[in-house]
Amino acid sequence: MRPLAITVVTPVHGRAPMVARLLESLARAREAHAGPVDVVLVDSSPSMDAPAIARLGVHHGARVVRAANDVRRKRNLGVRAATGDVVLFVDSDCVADARLLAEHAAGHAVARAPDGRPVAGVLGLVRTAGARTAAWRAAEAAGFCDSFAFAARFPQAEWGPCANLSFRRGVLLEAGGFREDWPRRLGGDDVELGLRVTGAGRAILCRPQAVVHHDTATWARWGAVAERAWRWGAMDVHVRAAVPAGRRVPAGPGPGALLAAAAALAAAGAARRRRPRALARAALAVPAALALAMPDRGAAPDRAGGAALRVLFDVATVAEAARTGRPGLAFAALHPADRAAARRRAARRTAIAAGLLVALRPFLAPPG
Numbered sequence: 001m002r003p004l005a006i007t008v009v010t011p012v013h014g015r016a017p018m019v020a021r022l023l024e025s026l027a028r029a030r031e032a033h034a035g036p037v038d039v040v041l042v043d044s045s046p047s048m049d050a051p052a053i054a055r056l057g058v059h060h061g062a063r064v065v066r067a068a069n070d071v072r073r074k075r076n077l078g079v080r081a082a083t084g085d086v087v088l089f090v091d092s093d094c095v096a097d098a099r100l101l102a103e104h105a106a107g108h109a110v111a112r113a114p115d116g117r118p119v120a121g122v123l124g125l126v127r128t129a130g131a132r133t134a135a136w137r138a139a140e141a142a143g144f145c146d147s148f149a150f151a152a153r154f155p156q157a158e159w160g161p162c163a164n165l166s167f168r169r170g171v172l173l174e175a176g177g178f179r180e181d182w183p184r185r186l187g188g189d190d191v192e193l194g195l196r197v198t199g200a201g202r203a204i205l206c207r208p209q210a211v212v213h214h215d216t217a218t219w220a221r222w223g224a225v226a227e228r229a230w231r232w233g234a235m236d237v238h239v240r241a242a243v244p245a246g247r248r249v250p251a252g253p254g255p256g257a258l259l260a261a262a263a264a265l266a267a268a269g270a271a272r273r274r275r276p277r278a279l280a281r282a283a284l285a286v287p288a289a290l291a292l293a294m295p296d297r298g299a300a301p302d303r304a305g306g307a308a309l310r311v312l313f314d315v316a317t318v319a320e321a322a323r324t325g326r327p328g329l330a331f332a333a334l335h336p337a338d339r340a341a342a343r344r345r346a347a348r349r350t351a352i353a354a355g356l357l358v359a360l361r362p363f364l365a366p367p368g
Helices: 014-031 050-058 071-081 100-108 134-142 145-153 169-175 189-199 222-242 255-273 278-293 299-322 328-330 339-364
Strands: 007-011 037-043 063-066 087-091 094-096 119-129 164-168 204-213 248-250 330-334
Touching: 007 014, 007 071, 007 100, 007 248, 014 037, 014 050, 014 094, 037 050, 037 071, 037 169, 050 063, 050 339, 063 071, 071 169, 071 189, 087 100, 087 169, 100 119, 100 164, 119 145, 119 189, 134 222, 134 248, 134 299, 145 169, 145 222, 164 169, 164 189, 164 204, 169 189, 189 204, 189 222, 222 299, 222 328, 222 330, 248 339, 255 278, 255 328, 255 339, 278 299, 278 339, 328 330
Parallel strands: 007 037, 007 087, 037 063, 119 204
Antiparallel strands: 087 164, 094 204, 119 164, 248 330
16 A cells, blocks of 8 residues: 655744744654655745745755735645645644654544544644643633643544644545635634534544644733634634534523623613613623633632633623624534533523522612
8 A cells, every 4th residue: 555645734924943843843753654745834924034934944845835824725725735645734833743644644544433434534632832821721721722632532523623633635625625714814714624524424533642742832921812712702603603503502601691691781770770880880790700601620720710711702702693693603512522411501501690690680780
């Protein structure tokens, strides 16, 4: 059998030192893989950084394709430029394990996943490396990094992060690649593509032996993590809208819905009493929203930070669902492993949110 050819596609925007580390690690990983390997850097670096990326490409034998700064379009350009049977997506802030390529190839040599579906993709493990700042720990407590460990937790996945994910190139071309018509440049594209591929009857096999090490530096600041939480919350609405209704289940009202209902009650009370400043009473719901969003893992400060990020995510979801005229999507969840458990969780969240709102009502909208 002919050895599997792999093309590694990495979107790049500056970060030349990180790109250098990735290329050096991929050079080591080539030695453990019997088949051909080529690397495509799809670069949108500004003019001051682009020459450094070009020099790295020449030094390491990687092709550099220039593109505008849109990750989805950059990945699609990489797919079209690929020469391999398999396209492996690795982010520029990652370092490849020495057996990364060999393990992805081994995964694609498996004909069928445990549930019998043909294997179209392989999801590897993403380990973190670097300083564990307060912002990073809060993101971890919030569950924003859970998908990094899918490969270690499950035999197969419905989707996976593009930090370490490969597909047969033919599958990507048949599926039409990543959607490029989203309202924001980042977020949700790997989820939607994975759900589209697996929804078509194919499988993503988990391969925990295929490892990349993700640098925490790009998650180290509160501003960057908060921006991610808001963007991902808004984009989640569009992912929910894109998948068939049968893959969505009720999720119940989250903290964003609780805050929206509290604001509506406070606004009604302020209008009735003709005291606009009474709108500030809606802030009384913030502690209740944080309590509803509180993670069940991590130290107390990390849980508090995680709760704040979850509230931000959920507020963005509610706002985007309302903006797009599909408010019901704010109360949906995607492809749970256990649908019955998801329904029970939705009922529990509904009861808790309703109880909190009833308790707050006298303070939000006191009698006129």
